[in-house]
Amino acid sequence: MEDFPHAESIGLTDVTIDEQFWNSWLETNREVTLEYQYEQLESSGCLENFRRVADGKTGGFEGMWFADSDAYKWLEAASYVLAGEDSNRGDDRSNARRNELQNRVDETIDLVAGAQDEDGYLNTYFTLEEPEQRWTNLNMMHELYCAGHLIEAAVANYRSTGYRSLLDVATRFADHIDSRVDDEIDGSPGHQEIELALVKLARVTGEDRYVDLAKTFVDRRGRADRFEREFERVENIAGYDPDDGGIATDARGAFYEDGEYDGQYAQAHAPLSEQETIEGHAVRAVYFYTGVAAIAAETGDGDLVTRLETLWENMTRKRMYVTGGIGSSEHGERFTEDYDLPNKTAYAETCAAIGSLFWNQRLFELTGNAKYTDLIERTLYNGVLSGVSVDGTEFFYDNRLESSGDHHRRGWFDCACCPPNVTRLLASLEEYLYAASGDSLYVNQYIGSTVSTTVEDCAVELEQTSAFPWGEDVTIDVRTAEPTTFSLELRVPSWCSDATVRVNGEPISMNEDVLSSDDGEYVTIEREWDDDRVEATFAQSVVPMRTHPAVGENCGRVALTRGPLVYCLEGVDNDRPLDQYSLELDRGFDSRGGDEIGDSLEGVNGSDLVVIDCEATVPSLEPWDSEREPVRESGTPVEADIEAQPPLYQPDEDVRDETESVTAVPYFLWDNRAPGEMAVWIRGTSSNR
């Protein structure tokens, strides 16, 4: 039995991304989205809430009661950007921009600090609106959730800048919570988040009691009496009115099923140790299990890891879209049941995909298993990137897998959780690329970048170039301060069945299992490294994927994938209504540069963009729409012939099919051009079955 964690991801400040595909996304994220979202924080009243508290005002809170978290997520994202700007670029323009952003971050931190009560409490909704009701409704009022985001922002800010100002605020609030957790705060949070944040706080402060506090929240969870007791308490508050939208926000709809306490919505239906399937609100679930994984990494508790692996198996084998999206139902934004994965009503919230990244990152760290980093790749390119427009200013809350043309990204939401979540994820993408473990150095994502780290006490630098996601070639130049023996672990993606790896031109032999696995696997290159070049090719053929037959609506359908990307059909590229296409899989696929599409999408380099052409069977329209004899009824005046209408139903033998070309584009790019139909799962036949 091995100690946990197995590996540690290499942090933001030691990694610099420099690759055409990602540069475009990350630059838009830094320069457009971050700025746009700050404007939203102002215009939505979110920052004004902090100002009102600092100014000693009461009432007048604006936005959802958890709006503070929007500011915290922005601060977290901005802090990551500051770290990247600091280490990556030194030109005048970026320095000026860095200074401007630093000033804005400092101002915002001042606002937050000014809103903190003397006793460390910090929540503008309660302080402005219901100061007497602090900690009375942990289920729905998200004080602990907001505290968690404050802590995450503080840790990010401290790690990125070294300044303690926000960290001090967060620590004071955490201490406030810690001091009251045995009496006033006698439950667990209705929306998990603080658990994972407290472990981060423990790591930067060295204070294990924050891990204990996180563990307390996890251990309390799923004891029905705690939640039920709180419901009773809320209802006993003087002036309780379930319809008034204040403290009394009634969560029975989410926690009760047919009048009986259920708790699945918030993973509170059973203690963690008894949870066999992944249930409830998807964001809550993956935030929760991220926190549990973080605790396991601190405590070395193997039972927790086994539990998480069981839940992960259930999620990925039965309850996850091919994009990595999770939480299939809009009702409750939640997991439902095995194989219930509707396309047109797919919820697959952007935040849930991001939370899945967090969780998978920690599962990888715990176990060193490539299936987790592999799923990060799939989710990042499909489930997350789809959530933001190419221009960085519009967002999907829910990521449908099929649309009749009426689903579009929007600028901001009343419940604005997703936009700043995308921003903080992209701003910290560097953290997902590399990891170290003893004498192993992991390359988890193929994204052009450099990393400086230490392996076996020796300084090691990797310089990676990658053609992903459009191309298949990766080079990694390994430079060590002195010749040192260690293992370089390259992830062989699950989608790749034909990979070659060479070191200084010499092929590395690879176990067939690595290539045929359904999951990602690592290929290990153990040698004495000095100044060496690794070249890898991960063949990216077009692979039509089938779904487990239990997913009824995907029966007879395929999703086209190529490398890490899921593709889709959009109306703008195809003449027929999408329902009419049945892909002729035997006739193969033509991957080609999508210049004309890329050119129309600012921010996506058209020369690299790959689209897929293939042939599809479509019904010939001739038997349906051909001119009919004028309808001349006996008894109808001849001069009043009725307009001829094509028939609605015809015998199969009287109709014919023909073949037309279709063009598929990467799913993450959909709804960036003309509005129209979209479908991931397309009817398709292959004769070799």
Next chain:
Amino acid sequence: MEDFPHAESIGLTDVTIDEQFWNSWLETNREVTLEYQYEQLESSGCLENFRRVADGKTGGFEGMWFADSDAYKWLEAASYVLAGEDSNRGDDRSNARRNELQNRVDETIDLVAGAQDEDGYLNTYFTLEEPEQRWTNLNMMHELYCAGHLIEAAVANYRSTGYRSLLDVATRFADHIDSRVDDEIDGSPGHQEIELALVKLARVTGEDRYVDLAKTFVDRRGRADRFEREFERVENIAGYDPDDGGIATDARGAFYEDGEYDGQYAQAHAPLSEQETIEGHAVRAVYFYTGVAAIAAETGDGDLVTRLETLWENMTRKRMYVTGGIGSSEHGERFTEDYDLPNKTAYAETCAAIGSLFWNQRLFELTGNAKYTDLIERTLYNGVLSGVSVDGTEFFYDNRLESSGDHHRRGWFDCACCPPNVTRLLASLEEYLYAASGDSLYVNQYIGSTVSTTVEDCAVELEQTSAFPWGEDVTIDVRTAEPTTFSLELRVPSWCSDATVRVNGEPISMNEDVLSSDDGEYVTIEREWDDDRVEATFAQSVVPMRTHPAVGENCGRVALTRGPLVYCLEGVDNDRPLDQYSLELDRGFDSRGGDEIGDSLEGVNGSDLVVIDCEATVPSLEPWDSEREPVRESGTPVEADIEAQPPLYQPDEDVRDETESVTAVPYFLWDNRAPGEMAVWIRGTSSNR
């Protein structure tokens, strides 16, 4: 240009049905359903409403405000049954039953008569609840609708029994309406029905002014100002409260779209002469156009006929299910737009299918065109029969074309329009079989029966035997009082491409167009008839039907049909979830006796019931559910292997198909056995396309 009408259907009392298939349905209708529905009239309070009025009470009305119509529809059905019983059977048992039914009808007529005001007004809702509000809300309060059903019942009762008691009540009410139509009743009915009824009343009374009154209502319709004026008037009533459910029932939701008067819901969006497409609430639409057709038959107005034919073309070529069901949306129980025919949410109200029969019957009478009688056949066997359970006590309001197993017939509804509508239709089925026109005698439906009529002043009797819907042979023995020359017009069904007709063993030559037509056609046998036998065979092969490609969700799918019947798959007969089947159309079909199914369905003769077997491609489950290697994570304790889960997505080339048999059963029989999935449109491929 020909005068209208072209033909006249031969009435109930001249036709006697005697055929195994229909005897079973009609006997259940007479002996079970009619009795069951009478009990419902009592238990729902419907008859009590009449008693309360007769007793001079006020208040206490029970049921929907148009509940009177349930009693009228029952009276109409019971009257048809009395007519049938009278002429068909003379044994003691049927005489006793007839007497019992006659007494019950008489009692009910007394109740109705007792509830009529001195001025002829008759509506128990208004008289009990809001006597001052008569005729103030024609849009929603259904006084004219109920009056129409009273008139229909009265006409049926008079025609069946010769007694005038109910006819007198109806005539007094019609006269009341006629006398107020230029002032008090200054609009048109929100739910059409009275138009068709008034024409019936004119025909039995010989009073053309009832046709004029019907015409007034038709002519007023679709003048927006009339409906809008009424809305204003309703809102100006003292005490108006749109939520109180009384007179103030607010119809703006149905008549207004985005705040603008729309009127499509009630076919009041435009004057009839400007209506190009069939719109709105489906029952209202077909009742309306039935009334218009009835008026055209009285007035000979060819423009009306042309208008109706245009609307019929729109309905049947773009807005009708393969079952003949119409009105695809539950929201508004209405037509939506061309080719919008969802299966799982198909509304296809039973009442709308019945109304379609009424309309098609009159269109046939106007024009002599077989496409209308052909659609009657399709709608009768599929869209109507599906609405009632084999045991006659449970009903579908909406007839879905696909179900995951949660849609079932029920005993009665708050809005109980459909059950008594089925009953009165089945009780008058005799009226749909034969028609006469000058020297032509039409055989419209192949249902074993005898008919006595007069052609060219000569008494003619036909005795038909028919194996429909299970078999293809029909014999018609023609007997005339003396040798007489006339044309016997036999409908060649649209589904039949291989028919033979022989007279006294001699084949009749048939025009190829008749067999290849998309619509029904008549084959004319003109000869001197005396005592002759016509034998016809209408080959009933299994025909997989395709839908116009514009109906997206049916793309790639077929519906199996055989003769007049649409078939479906039910979960109870098939092992796999229905989504998994893709029919292999090239492998043909095996029509076989469904003894084992028939035996389990009381009332359906198993030895005749035909089911269809065929082969279908299904995914092999082996690649999906085979044992996987135990999941042994690096870092996971070996003793804690995670339960192996099958993959959710696999490359097309790694999975395989296999073949399984499927069994299809007639659609009208679905949900009569074990609850489960059902689908009409099944994926299917044929290589010859």
